[in-house]
Amino acid sequence: MKDINIKNVDKITQIYLGEFLREIRQKAGWTREEFASRCEEKEFSISADTIKSYENGKRIPPLSKLICLFYILACSDSTSKNGENKNILKFKDVCQEILNSIEK
Template sequence: MLGEYLKQYRTINGMTQADLAVKLSVSQNAISQYETGKRCPPISRIANISKILGCSVSQIVSDSGT
């Protein structure tokens, strides 16, 4: 589910995978793998993602904020 919520909030913010990757200093492939569930980002990266996307960690992890 994390991948679905990550993609949802990234899209809401008008960002591409490449845009988010640049802001996180990771590859676009890493973002793709997070969104497809092939890889799970470390909690510290999830915290950075939530800051960049303007949502809480709980929203990225479980979408409990909506």
């Protein structure tokens, strides 16, 4: 396993996760306000401003919130031909991109 550049982990993670959240929210056809409302329907409280801060790479959501956000977004997308959710597959790719970007 290669060494990683620890100093870059937070910033790179913020950027990649933020871009990914924005991308799949927009593919769902939701504004940030609509996304926040969908979260409320699932009894998960988050503001449109918080979503904006995640999408703009200003903050990293805690893991528990990240799981909830992806669950709600996953529910918005159809599954691929083999039955796997497209957003989950894309998230795996994003995680790999993050790892590739932080390696020295």
